[in-house]
Amino acid sequence: MRMTKKGFAALVAAGSIMGMAAAAEAQSVRGVTKSEVVIGQHTDLSGPAASYGVNVANAMRLYFDKVNSDGGIYGRKIRLIVEDHQYQVPRAVQAANKLLHRDKIFLMAGALGTPMNNAVFPEQFKAGVPNLGPLTAARSMSAPFHPLKFQTYSTYYDHIRAGLKYLVETNHRKKICTLYQDTDFGKEILEAVQDQTKAMNMAIVETATNKPTDTDFTAQITKLRNAGCDLVALGAIVRDAILSYATARKMGWTDVDFVSQSASFDQIVASAPGGVTQGLYVGAGTVMPYRDTASPQVAAWWDAYKAKYGNDPNIGAVYGHGLADLIVTALDRAGKDLTTQKFLKALESISGYRDMFGGPVINFSATQHQGTTDVLFYQIQNGRFVQIAGPLKY
CATH class of the missing domain: 3.40.50.2300 (Response regulator)
Structure with missing residues (x-):
């Protein structure tokens, strides 16, 4: 069938509109711009579990700073926003609401505390924000299965x-x-x-x-x-x-x-x-490293952490480093045109992953979001x- 000039113009216009809509959709991914991806964390920085919360956040920042100094992931820098809930559920809800609705984070990672995570989940999942590697080994972090819940280590x-x-x-x-x-x-x-x-x-x-x-x-x-x-x-x-x-x-x-x-x-x-x-x-669920018996790679990380923060890393820092590395692995696999769905698929594609400390092998899939049930004794x-x-x- 022969197309008229008017029909051709309409088709071109429709194509342009669809293209602009697709571009607008790509730009509207929460927490993602051409220059950065925003990750949030509600944790304890000044309460009874602060020795965990502070070290997790510090180790993640140390890792992300190195990635950012090397140019980021597909040109995007990783920005980590950490909010202090002092190990109190009401404060955790308040902190999460800020991260979700004001900061519009792409991902929640390393959030500390079982009751805090459980209290935040309904609003977080309503906003479509994944939860990765919470700092608690409770079964509710991965069960019942939810497409946005991912736990790394055993319970x-x-x-x-x-x-x-x-x-x-x-x-x-x-x-x-x-x-x-x-x-x-x-x-x-x-x-x-x-x-x-x-x-x-x-x-x-x-x-x-x-x-x-x-x-x-x-x-x-x-x-x-x-x-x-x-x-x-x-x-x-x-x-x-x-x-x-x-x-x-x-x-x-x-x-x-x-x-x-x-x-x-x-x-x-x-x-x-x-x-x-x-x-x-x-x-x-993971390894407890010590400086005098560490591998050269872990020893170098240990010294860099101590140089930056003035104290030795604890088990919280081990969790934080492993989580940051897993996030970067998934972001890299998700590709340049980052969306939440592509990130989830990237996580689900991870198998045979092991952190630099020699912890258990982590395997995710489309139906399994608990990375491992292996226990180190x-x-x-x-x-x-x-x-x-x-x-x-x-």
Whole structure:
């Protein structure tokens, strides 16, 4: 059919409009311009978990600064905006609202705290913003499945189940008990103990609970000791892990194993004064590096971190570096014409990924957003976490 000049002009006009619409759509991707991509983080910079929050943010900035100085990703610099929630849920919601609606971030990464993330998720996902590598190992960070939720390492639940299985098989433990915080976090540990004892055709001999603020664990330890426990799973974080284990040893209860999870995987626990945590077992999702035994690559990173921030990196910095590297990997794979969907597809294409510290291999897919369930198993020996097994499954 022959096209008239008028029809041709209309077609050209329509094509121009479609082209402009496509260009406008590309430019309207939240948190993305030709010159930058904006990443947000709500975390604890001045509250009880600040040693984690500050070091995660610092390590990510150190990594992104290097990427930016090298020209960025497809010419885009990475801008990280960090908001302090002081480990308080209302402040986390307030901080996230700023990041989502004022800063219009492209990605939320390294947000700290289980209740904080859970409180923010509805508004965040309504805005279409992905959540990557939250600083909590709760199962709710990846389950139930959501297209915008991605967790990198194994969960508290994984750590306890794998640790119990290992100690029953290796140390021939028979009477399993648990001491856990009377919180949602602690209840997740209890569920892990219940599921693993059932899987091994065993029973829980005794349970005890504590409040996060408790400083005296005499009653709980006495209860568990009187029940004849020879293996105790801890739903503890940092302080209560130290206090409960130290109480048991001070009371002379030594013919028992205690196993905790990554909420206790902090050098503060390993180096507690007087060696009171010597022998404690901990399941975790990553590697605890030390400067004097580090590879040349890790040693160089360690020195650069200390030079910039004036202190040695802790486990939070390890998480932060690995997360930043994963983000850059996905941004690179997503290509120049960055959109949220292309970024999600890039994440889902990642397999066989391992951080420079030698942590577990991370694999994502279109149906699996939990990077790994592998557990690295440690024991505190002479003030350090020493890996004695892993990666473990249950």
